[in-house]
Amino acid sequence: MAGTDGIRCLLMRGGTSKGAYFLASELPADPAERDELLLRIMGTPDPRQIDGLGGAHPLTSKVAVVSPSTGGVSCAGGGIDVDYLFLQLGVDQAFVTDKQNCGNILAGIGPFAVERGLVAALDDRTSVRIRMVNTDSVATATFATPGGFVDYDGGLAIDGVPGTAGAVSLDFEGTAGSSTGALFPTGRLVDDVLGVRITCVDNGMPSVLLRAGDLGMTGDESPATLEADTTLKTELERIRFAAAALMGMGDVSDATVPKMVLLSEPREGGAISTRSFIPHRVHTSIGVLGALTVAAGVIPEGAIGHDLADLPASGAPFVIEHPTGHFDVDVGVRASGGSFIVTRSAALRTARKIFDGLVFPRPRI
Numbered sequence: 133m134a135g136t137d138g139i140r141c142l143l144m145r146g147g148t149s150k151g152a153y154f155l156a157s158e159l160p161a162d163p164a165e166r167d168e169l170l171l172r173i174m175g176t177p178d179p180r181q182i183d184g185l186g187g188a189h190p191l192t193s194k195v196a197v198v199s200p201s202t203g204g205v206s207c208a209g210g211g212i213d214v215d216y217l218f219l220q221l222g223v224d225q226a227f228v229t230d231k232q233n234c235g236n237i238l239a240g241i242g243p244f245a246v247e248r249g250l251v252a253a254l255d256d257r258t259s260v261r262i263r264m265v266n267t268d269s270v271a272t273a274t275f276a277t278p279g280g281f282v283d284y285d286g287g288l289a290i291d292g293v294p295g296t297a298g299a300v301s302l303d304f305e306g307t308a309g310s311s312t313g314a315l316f317p318t319g320r321l322v323d324d325v326l327g328v329r330i331t332c333v334d335n336g337m338p339s340v341l342l343r344a345g346d347l348g349m350t351g352d353e354s355p356a357t358l359e360a361d362t363t364l365k366t367e368l369e370r371i372r373f374a375a376a377a378l379m380g381m382g383d384v385s386d387a388t389v390p391k392m393v394l395l396s397e398p399r400e401g402g403a404i405s406t407r408s409f410i411p412h413r414v415h416t417s418i419g420v421l422g423a424l425t426v427a428a429g430v431i432p433e434g435a436i437g438h439d440l441a442d443l444p445a446s447g448a449p450f451v452i453e454h455p456t457g458h459f460d461v462d463v464g465v466r467a468s469g470g471s472f473i474v475t476r477s478a479a480l481r482t483a484r485k486i487f488d489g490l491v492f493p494r495p496r497i
């Protein structure tokens with residue numbers, strides 16, 4: 133339990149992110165006490181997170197809290213194995229937020245559930261049904277478990293991670309509108325905010341899609357170039373606040389959503405090119421739910437980005453270009469009575485167990 137003794141923690145790469153994974157029962161039950169402890173474990177606030185596990189970037193300042201399922205049935209009718217609460221921690225600012233979900237850290241949840249004995253692995257392959265507590269939606273993770281043990285090795289390469297590892301397939305249910313209530317939460321495909329045309333969309337990650345060209349950008353700038361552009365960042369933040377109000381999200385000054393995604397025409401044979409502000413640093417690739425959301429957002433004719441996109445043929449992957457390569461997702465959207473329905477959302481990721489042991493939080497300052 134929390135205190136001066138170490139706390140059991142598994143450090144895992146999930147997709148293109150890295151996080152500290154805990155059993156809920158091994159953290160304080162009180163959320164305020166838990167969050168205060170997690171800040172000390174990760175070394176926040178400090179730009180280098182030198183005294184903790186955090187890696188000095190939002191993509192490596194993440195925590196998963198996992199517990200046996202409290203029961204329930206998914207919208208596809210299956211039972212749930214485990215509950216996963218995602219927490220995003222600040223790096224140089226002392227905040228912990230549960231207002232967003234994370235599909236990259238999700239990739240490690242099934243393996244973690246097996247490692248901790250919450251789910252008994254089958255020989256060969258195991259599927260774990262996960263309730264994503266932040267958005268009350270469900271994902272099924274399937275991965276290799278030869279002889280009943282997780283096999284992290286394999287031949288799948290994902291851009292943004294060196295080498296190859298074992299595939300974790302992620303199938304999502306109920307992502308559309310899971311944070312805001314609707315796939316297009318303003319009720320329109322396009323809104324005009326502060327003179328800029330945007331599409332507000334939520335297929336698991338509330339996001340604002342903008343044409344890079346409308347902001348004077350080409351859309352293939354590096355994350356460092358975009359992060360150094362303070363004029364652009366100020367304008368994006370003003371648009372983000374106004375868009376969030378239209379999306380019914382209220383004051384988002386302390387939230388890491390909505391994400392702001394600059395779109396441009398594909399350059400590498402994909403469907404669309406992206407640069408994602410998450411929302412202040414620029415993603416070195418793109419989030420899982422972020423990618424599912426961009427795909428669902430640009431498919432309908434008339435949405436921002438639709439005319440830039442080279443949409444895949446039916447059944448082919450939707451290839452999202454990002455700063456370190458591409459991410460292929462499987463997303464289906466169909467029109468229904470004046471609105472749009474997401475018919476499938478799925479992606480492949482990899483995960484790797486890096487360290488399993490006790491973490492010793494730095495003392496209170």
Ligand code: NQM
Nearest residue numbers: 149234235236419420421422
């Ligand atoms: O969109 C970063 C990540 C994410 C989120 C962020 C994610 C997702 O890559 O599902 O994975 O957008 O803050 O870890």
